[in-house]
Amino acid sequence: MAKGQVFDLSVKASLENLQKIRQYIDHAGELLGVSESALGDLRLVVDEAVTNVILHGYGELEGTVELHMEGEDDAVTIRIRDRAETFNPSQVKKPQLDTALKDRPFGGMGIFLIKKMTDEAEFLPIPGGGNEIRLVKRGAILPK
Amino acid sequence: MGTLNIMVGQAQGNVPVTILRVEGDIDAATHKSLQDKAAEVVEGGATHILLDLGAVNYMGSAGFRAIHAMTNMLSDEASSELSKSPYLKLLNPTEAVARVIKTLGFDVYLDIYQDRDEAVGSF
Numbered sequence: 001m002a003k004g005q006v007f008d009l010s011v012k013a014s015l016e017n018l019q020k021i022r023q024y025i026d027h028a029g030e031l032l033g034v035s036e037s038a039l040g041d042l043r044l045v046v047d048e049a050v051t052n053v054i055l056h057g058y059g060e061l062e063g064t065v066e067l068h069m070e071g072e073d074d075a076v077t078i079r080i081r082d083r084a085e086t087f088n089p090s091q092v093k094k095p096q097l098d099t100a101l102k103d104r105p106f107g108g109m110g111i112f113l114i115k116k117m118t119d120e121a122e123f124l125p126i127p128g129g130g131n132e133i134r135l136v137k138r139g140a141i142l143p144k
Numbered sequence: 145m146g147t148l149n150i151m152v153g154q155a156q157g158n159v160p161v162t163i164l165r166v167e168g169d170i171d172a173a174t175h176k177s178l179q180d181k182a183a184e185v186v187e188g189g190a191t192h193i194l195l196d197l198g199a200v201n202y203m204g205s206a207g208f209r210a211i212h213a214m215t216n217m218l219s220d221e222a223s224s225e226l227s228k229s230p231y232l233k234l235l236n237p238t239e240a241v242a243r244v245i246k247t248l249g250f251d252v253y254l255d256i257y258q259d260r261d262e263a264v265g266s267f
Contacts, residue, residue, distance in 0.1 A: 015173035022169070022202060040240040047204045051172040097249035101215050101229070109205035109248055116247055 005031060006070040013054045013063040013082065021050055024067065025078075032071040038140035041117040042076060048110035049080050049133050057084030057131065075119075075138040083130040089123045148174040150181045155194075155260075157267035162190035163235075163260075167199040170207035179210040186217045191231065192267045193218065196260070198236035208248055215253065228255050235263050 007028035011017045022043050029039040050065055057063075061084070068079040095108040114121050120136035148170065153163040162185050166178060182193065193214065197203070211232070218231035233255045237245060245251055257263035 015171075018171045018173050019169060022171075037240075040243070043202065044204055044240075044244065047171060047202075051204070051206065055172065095248065097252075100227075101212060101250075101253040102219055106209055106212060109208060113205060113244070113247065 004071045006068065007031070008069075009067045010064055011067075013050075013058045013065045013084075015051070015054055017065075018047055018050065021065075021067065022047055025069065028069045029076070032069075032076065033142050033144065034071075034076060034140050035142050038076070038137055042078065042135075042137060042140070045114045045117050045121075045135055045137075046078060046080065048113050049135070052087070052110055053080065053082045053084055053131070053133075057082055057087055071141050074141045074143070075136055076140040078135045080133040080135070081126065081130060083126075086125045087123060087131050148177045150178060152181070152185060155264040157192070157264040159192050159267050160190075161192045161194050161264050161267045163194045163196055163264075165196040165199065169202040170200055170210065171202065171204050172206040175206035175210040178207070179213050182210070182214045182217060191218065193232050194235055194257075194260075194263050194267070195232065196235040197238070197241055200241060201238065203237075203241045203244060205248070208244075208250060211250065211254070227253075229253055230267070233257060233263055233266065235260060 009024045011020060025043050025046050029042060053065055063083050066081040070077055089111050092111045093108045095112050118135045119138045122134040124132045124134065126132055147168055149167040151165040155161045155163055164181065168174060170178060215229050215232050219229060235257050237256065
């Protein structure tokens with residue numbers, strides 16, 4: 001299969017829009033023929049990525065988040081772009097999965113899930129300002 | 145914006161059990177309401193909570209932050225071992241939520257039940 005349909009969404013960077021973004025992933029995923037389990041993973045990783053952009057990228061500032069989703073062969077690629085400060089995921093500590101929960105620090109779970117549930121996760125600075133998160137999940141689209 | 149409905153119920157196991165039944169998506173916009181409701185019932189005297197996730201279609205890491213906070217509210221200071229909480233247990237998560245629970249390693253800390261009576265009886 002060649003490149004198929006593409007789906008774009010641009011929304012205000014607000015936690016109130018997370019549900020709308022998940023609905024966009026569901027809608028686009030359904031039209032691309034994404035399997036239910038892969039769609040669950042994509043919904044999760046996009047929600048986590050956008051949450052990070054809103055809370056840690058923009059913080060108190062206003063801004064927008066642009067999403068682009070497309071399928072090619074059996075893979076889904078999603079790009080999330082913002083105009084927030086440059087983000088370096090390597091500075092985020094991994095969650096300590098082998099520690100008693102009481103002693104386990106909060107945080108780090110979003111980036112961990114994004115890396116765990118995608119085949120590729122790149123965090124790229126956009127020249128001139130902002131970030132692009134490029135997520136690829138292979139084997140996501142069911143054969144027709 | 146998504147909203148979270150949280151219903152509070154009571155049941156009797158070996159100890160009184162407070163059941164929190166959550167309906168909706170638990171994300172960064174809504175997780176605080178779960179945390180606040182849990183704090184409210186703990187302040188009201190709840191010591192053992194069964195968190196019913198049967199009507200939660202989506203739960204991201206924010207939901208796990210709320211669960212993490214709930215275990216801290218309920219646990220005694222002395223317990224720092226890598227063991228399951230006797231105070232907080234989960235009921236009936238969907239397949240997608242269960243997968244995230246496992247990926248984040250929360251199944252090490254929390255018992256997960258499919259049957260309400262069995263869950264209540266385990267406290």
